[in-house]
Amino acid sequence: MLLQLFDRLNEHYDVQAPWWPAQSAFEMMVGAVLTQNTRWENVQMALNNLRNLALLAPATMLASENETLQMAIRPTGFFKQKSATLHRLCAHLLHTEGENFDRPLAQKRQEWLSIKGIGPETADSILLYGYQQPIFVIDAYTLRIFKRLGRFEPSVRYAQAQAWMMQQLPNEVALFQCFHGLIVEHAKAHCRKQPCCQGCPLQSECAYVD
Ligand code: SF4
Structure with a gap:
C-alpha cells in the first residue's frame, strides 16, 4: 500500500537517491x-x-x-x-x-x-x-501529506509516524532517502499549505482532496 504511494510519486517527480543536496x-x-x-x-x-x-x-x-x-x-x-x-x-x-x-x-x-x-x-x-543508515525521516511535510491522505491521525506523534512508515517499507536506505525527497517535492508542488489538488498523483487515494 505505502509502496504504491511511493511508486506514484516516483513516476511523477524526478528524485534520485541520495537526493539531499550537499557536496559532503x-x-x-x-x-x-x-x-x-x-x-x-x-x-x-x-x-x-x-x-x-x-x-x-x-x-x-x-x-x-x-x-x-x-x-x-x-x-x-x-x-x-x-x-x-x-x-x-x-x-x-x-x-x-x-x-x-x-x-x-x-x-x-x-x-x-x-x-x-x-x-x-x-x-x-x-x-x-x-551516514547512510536505514531510518525514515518525518518532517512537517510528511505529517501534512499523510494526515490529508487519512493515513495519520491528527494528533500523531513523530515516533508513531516513523514506526508506521518503517513497518510497511523494506529496510532500504536508498528507498528511505528517495521517499523523503519525493514527499518534500510533493509538498512543494501540490500538497502545499493551501493544496493544489489538480493534477496531484495521489488524488485518488486522498481523503482531503480539495
Ligand atoms: S489530493 Fe490535494 S490534499 Fe490530497 S495529497 Fe494531493 S495535493 Fe494533497
Missing part, C-alpha cells in the same frame, strides 16, 4: 541543522557564506569565533542557537572521529539526540543522509 557528509549535517524553521533558500545562502569562509569542515568550524559563525548563518534565523548547535555537532564529530560506527542504530540515534539543538528530525536526517 559534513555539509549535509550542517544543512540539517540550518534548515530548522526556515526555507532551504536561506540555508543555501548560509552554506555559501560558510564555504567562502572555508568553514565547511568540523575542525575549522569548531575553531571559528561565535560571531563569525553567527554572521555566516544569519540568513537562516535563530543564528545564535544554531551556531551553538553547530559547534556542539563539530565537537561530537571530532570526538567520535575514527570510531567504529558499528553500533546499534538506536544507540547512534540516541547519541545524536543527546546533543542540545538536535531533535528527532535532524538526528534522523543526519543518520539517513550523512
Whole structure:
C-alpha cells in the first residue's frame, strides 16, 4: 500500500537517491541543522557564506569565533542557537572521529539526540543522509501529506509516524532517502499549505482532496 504511494510519486517527480543536496557528509549535517524553521533558500545562502569562509569542515568550524559563525548563518534565523548547535555537532564529530560506527542504530540515534539543538528530525536526517543508515525521516511535510491522505491521525506523534512508515517499507536506505525527497517535492508542488489538488498523483487515494 505505502509502496504504491511511493511508486506514484516516483513516476511523477524526478528524485534520485541520495537526493539531499550537499557536496559532503559534513555539509549535509550542517544543512540539517540550518534548515530548522526556515526555507532551504536561506540555508543555501548560509552554506555559501560558510564555504567562502572555508568553514565547511568540523575542525575549522569548531575553531571559528561565535560571531563569525553567527554572521555566516544569519540568513537562516535563530543564528545564535544554531551556531551553538553547530559547534556542539563539530565537537561530537571530532570526538567520535575514527570510531567504529558499528553500533546499534538506536544507540547512534540516541547519541545524536543527546546533543542540545538536535531533535528527532535532524538526528534522523543526519543518520539517513550523512551516514547512510536505514531510518525514515518525518518532517512537517510528511505529517501534512499523510494526515490529508487519512493515513495519520491528527494528533500523531513523530515516533508513531516513523514506526508506521518503517513497518510497511523494506529496510532500504536508498528507498528511505528517495521517499523523503519525493514527499518534500510533493509538498512543494501540490500538497502545499493551501493544496493544489489538480493534477496531484495521489488524488485518488486522498481523503482531503480539495
Ligand atoms: S489530493 Fe490535494 S490534499 Fe490530497 S495529497 Fe494531493 S495535493 Fe494533497
